[in-house]
Amino acid sequence: DSGVTQTPKHLITATGQRVTLRCSPRSGDLSVYWYQQSLDQGLQFLIQYYNGEERAKGNILERFSAQQFPDLHSELNLSSLELGDSALYFCASSAQRDRGLDGYTFGSGTRLTVV
Amino acid sequence: AQTVTQSQPEMSVQEAETVTLSCTYDTSESDYYLFWYKQPPSRQMILVIRQEAYKQQNATENRFSVNFQKAAKSFSLKISDSQLGDAAMYFCAYRRSEGAQKLVFGQGTRLTINP
Numbered sequence: 756d757s758g759v760t761q762t763p764k765h766l767i768t769a770t771g772q773r774v775t776l777r778c779s780p781r782s783g784d785l786s787v788y789w790y791q792q793s794l795d796q797g798l799q800f801l802i803q804y805y806n807g808e809e810r811a812k813g814n815i816l817e818r819f820s821a822q823q824f825p826d827l828h829s830e831l832n833l834s835s836l837e838l839g840d841s842a843l844y845f846c847a848s849s850a851q852r853d854r855g856l857d858g859y860t861f862g863s864g865t866r867l868t869v870v
Numbered sequence: 871a872q873t874v875t876q877s878q879p880e881m882s883v884q885e886a887e888t889v890t891l892s893c894t895y896d897t898s899e900s901d902y903y904l905f906w907y908k909q910p911p912s913r914q915m916i917l918v919i920r921q922e923a924y925k926q927q928n929a930t931e932n933r934f935s936v937n938f939q940k941a942a943k944s945f946s947l948k949i950s951d952s953q954l955g956d957a958a959m960y961f962c963a964y965r966r967s968e969g970a971q972k973l974v975f976g977q978g979t980r981l982t983i984n985p
Contacts, residue, residue: 757914788972788973790975796977797961797975797978798961798973800972800974803972811971811972813972843913845915847915847973859917861914861915863912863913863914864913864914866913
């Protein structure tokens with residue numbers, strides 16, 4: 756157990772639907788990052804939240820949104836789903852330290868399949 | 871924007887032999903961190919080794935070591951005495967040094983270990 760919890764582990768849904776992926780960061784970590792990994796591809800950065808506020812945004816589609824709640828868990832909302840959205844979605848967390856050599860702690864991912 | 875390039879989509883090595891995975895990156899920053907992550911078939915992201923750019927000494931973790939060439943912007947991973955459990959996708963990643971920053975990943979190298 757890495758300390759980062761992602762639910763659900765697997766999700767199968769139809770095109771046009773909306774889903775919510777959930778992430779609970781490691782205890783004490785204030786930053787949450789969302790990444791998308793399509794089949795046999797690298798991880799693409801979607802969005803980062805720090806202590807409830809959006810900190811950085813990557814190539815996240817307008818159909819996707821996220822938020823971080825006061826208890827620091829985060830949700831990634833994917834709407835109007837398309838076949839191409841099928842991927843593994845990772846959440847990672849890190850502590851906020853200047854010049855810290857913190858690797859990130861990754862969750863085990865949510866496998867989304869759009870049919 | 872920073873980019874990370876892994877030019878070897880696939881590599882294979884005989885068990886007990888040594889293999890080197892290549893990674894180059896592009897950045898205008900002088901201080902940053904570099905990482906190698908391993909992703910086995912379970913899809914979990916596992917930190918293998920990390921390097922601080924301002925440290926000239928190459929990082930080593932047991933059978934894993936890096937060759938960090940800052941001027942050439944090269945960060946290769948050497949795996950000695952390869953074991954069957956080393957079979958996985960390996961991702962090189964870059965991160966700016968200040969505060970909590972996103973990781974920028976390469977496209978990955980699939981490593982196969984031949985018994």
